Amino acid sequence: MADIDKVTKQKVKHEVIKDPLTGAETTGHVWDDTLMEFNNPIPTWWLWAFYGTIVFTIAYFIMYPSWPTGLAEKGYLKGTAELTYKADIIKDGKRIVGGGEEITTHWNTRALLAHEMQNDPNELKRQEMVKTVAATPLASVIKDPQQSQFVLAYGKGIFGDYCAACHQAGGQGVIGHYPNLIDDAWLWGADSADIELTIRKGRKGNMPAHKASMTDAEIAQTANYVLSLSGESVDSAAAEHGKKLFNTKGCSGCHMPTGIGMKALGSANLTDKIWTQADVPAAVDAKAKVAAVKTIIANGFKREMPAWESRLSNDEIKVLVAYLKLLSAN
Amino acid sequence: MMKHESIETNAALLIVLTLAAISIGGLVEIVPLFYIEGTVEDVKNADGKDAVRPYTGLEQLGRDIYTREGCYTCHSQMIRPFRDEALRYGHYSLAAESQYDHPFQWGSMRRGPDLARVGGKYSSAWHTKHLIAPRSVVPESIMPNYPWLQDTDLDISDLTAKMKTLKKVGVPYSLTKIEYDANVEQFGEDVAKKLDINMSEKNLMKDAKLGNFDGNPDKLSEMDALVAYLQILGTMIDFSKHDEAEFIKFR
Numbered sequence: 190m191a192d193i194d195k196v197t198k199q200k201v202k203h204e205v206i207k208d209p210l211t212g213a214e215t216t217g218h219v220w221d222d223t224l225m226e227f228n229n230p231i232p233t234w235w236l237w238a239f240y241g242t243i244v245f246t247i248a249y250f251i252m253y254p255s256w257p258t259g260l261a262e263k264g265y266l267k268g269t270a271e272l273t274y275k276a277d278i279i280k281d282g283k284r285i286v287g288g289g290e291e292i293t294t295h296w297n298t299r300a301l302l303a304h305e306m307q308n309d310p311n312e313l314k315r316q317e318m319v320k321t322v323a324a325t326p327l328a329s330v331i332k333d334p335q336q337s338q339f340v341l342a343y344g345k346g347i348f349g350d351y352c353a354a355c356h357q358a359g360g361q362g363v364i365g366h367y368p369n370l371i372d373d374a375w376l377w378g379a380d381s382a383d384i385e386l387t388i389r390k391g392r393k394g395n396m397p398a399h400k401a402s403m404t405d406a407e408i409a410q411t412a413n414y415v416l417s418l419s420g421e422s423v424d425s426a427a428a429e430h431g432k433k434l435f436n437t438k439g440c441s442g443c444h445m446p447t448g449i450g451m452k453a454l455g456s457a458n459l460t461d462k463i464w465t466q467a468d469v470p471a472a473v474d475a476k477a478k479v480a481a482v483k484t485i486i487a488n489g490f491k492r493e494m495p496a497w498e499s500r501l502s503n504d505e506i507k508v509l510v511a512y513l514k515l516l517s518a519n
Numbered sequence: 520m521m522k523h524e525s526i527e528t529n530a531a532l533l534i535v536l537t538l539a540a541i542s543i544g545g546l547v548e549i550v551p552l553f554y555i556e557g558t559v560e561d562v563k564n565a566d567g568k569d570a571v572r573p574y575t576g577l578e579q580l581g582r583d584i585y586t587r588e589g590c591y592t593c594h595s596q597m598i599r600p601f602r603d604e605a606l607r608y609g610h611y612s613l614a615a616e617s618q619y620d621h622p623f624q625w626g627s628m629r630r631g632p633d634l635a636r637v638g639g640k641y642s643s644a645w646h647t648k649h650l651i652a653p654r655s656v657v658p659e660s661i662m663p664n665y666p667w668l669q670d671t672d673l674d675i676s677d678l679t680a681k682m683k684t685l686k687k688v689g690v691p692y693s694l695t696k697i698e699y700d701a702n703v704e705q706f707g708e709d710v711a712k713k714l715d716i717n718m719s720e721k722n723l724m725k726d727a728k729l730g731n732f733d734g735n736p737d738k739l740s741e742m743d744a745l746v747a748y749l750q751i752l753g754t755m756i757d758f759s760k761h762d763e764a765e766f767i768k769f770r
Contacts, residue, residue: 298599302600354656355641357658493643
């Protein structure tokens with residue numbers, strides 16, 4: 190260090206001014222009569238850390254894909270690491286993941302993902318469990334402690350990603366918009382095959398508006414009748430009129446003469462005290478209850494469940510059905 | 520070791536050395552462009568047409584609302600090739616999927632979820648409800664409300680101007696018969712019709728009417744355009760018909 194100092198001092202044109210208090214070298218600039226700036230060297234540890242980053246860069250440049258030029262084979266500095274994965278095959282328009290020939294390539298994140306999906310122990314365990322659940326009859330899945338545990342854990346993830354946005358995190362739904370999935374009442378059928386079809390193809394529900402075909406009084410009478418089906422205390426005279434209207438104005442066509450609904454149309458069971466559109470449970474009194482039902486009869490509504498077939502695999506849909514069954518059973 | 524002072528006090532030397540240092544960075548970035556044949560994947564449908572198409576007029580206006588409202592400050596549109604992202608969001612994003620984006624919306628901030636594959640994930644009715652009041656459907660959401668989208672008429676006065684501008688930067692919208700025919704060749708007739716600037720306003724009205732994205736068929740609102748855009752995101756490629764190796768080759 191002493192030698193370097195000597196050489197530097199010879200080259201520096203201005204005179205070296207030292208700080209009178211500490212004796213340390215300054216840059217020679219003086220502000221406001223007395224203010225000076227130390228000319229301390231950079232700390233040694235910092236300097237070596239800086240050189241270290243340069244060495245790191247060179248190592249990184251060589252080990253990882255870095256500079257896609259004409260220097261290396263096929264025009265690429267591909268790094269030293271390699272990855273092996275199996276290509277997919279497309280058969281009858283369907284993809285079989287990892288069903289094709291083995292390919293070895295330079296390290297890159299896309300190949301790494303394919304490699305992990307085919308080799309990572311946790312990923313393989315997940316895939317194996319999904320396959321097991323898919324191959325087991327639903328009733329056995331629900332009884333088997335290991336499988337039901339897996340379905341509850343993994344299904345929660347799928348449900349959270351795809352279903353919870355509408356049906357809410359706990360599956361409780363939103364009255365007036367999205368059906369409750371944990372009350373074990375299913376608009377489109379309670380069988381696992383029905384639920385699977387709902388997830389796979391989606392559903393479009395449509396209740397027509399009746400304000401053009403019925404007077405306000407008629408709608409109120411029908412609302413009274415509909416409420417009476419679920420055991421609400423109503424104006425019995427109005428309900429009696431409503432019953433006739435229910436069967437003549439088209440209600441019974443979808444909801445059946447007894448009001449139990451029809452799964453082919455997704456029309457609600459009106460007798461089970463479960464309200465999916467009219468928010469009867471939130472109504473403060475009998476009048477508000479009638480008003481809530483009236484709105485639905487007058488305006489109708491449309492509901493749509495998206496189709497998930499193209500996003501979720503068959504096996505994932507099976508897990509989801511099992512999850513829903515477990516959810517409503519709990 | 521040379522002291523910096525000798526460089527810093529010699530302006531000419533400082534300029535030369537600065538240029539040398541900068542040009543290294545420049546060369547590292549520029550030189551590869553002369554060697555790489557392509558970084559954008561060439562994704563074809565079964566019929567041999569391009570899978571990824573430019574946005575329709577309605578979707579493009581929706582995209583402009585997306586950028587205007589700053590959605591990109593919280594939502595990325597870039598699914599990375601990681602296992603956790605594959606499980607949550609779906610297939611990683613391809614360069615091909617944002618090739619007609621000017622500017623792309625990849626982003627790096629995820630205060631909200633990634634939106635690269637949000638298309639078709641939720642119903643349009645859900646999107647409308649969610650954009651007006653996010654907490655009405657997702658109680659734990661921190662997203663702001665955007666109620667004006669539903670009330671504001673969509674401004675389509677500059678639609679053709681916008682499409683012409685995008686055409687200038689390389690988006691294959693068509694003005695002439697020759698360009699239209701080229702689009703038929705590249706995308707098929709149905710898509711080529713949507714990319715015809717001469718028909719853009721008519722197409723937009725038709726798309727909005729048919730899609731009825733905001734649930735109000737009588738009004739062409741900003742909500743219509745934004746939801747139309749959200750519903751197309753990440754849906755153009757059917758990954759179940761492609762071999763992964765096809766995409767890995769591009770790395």
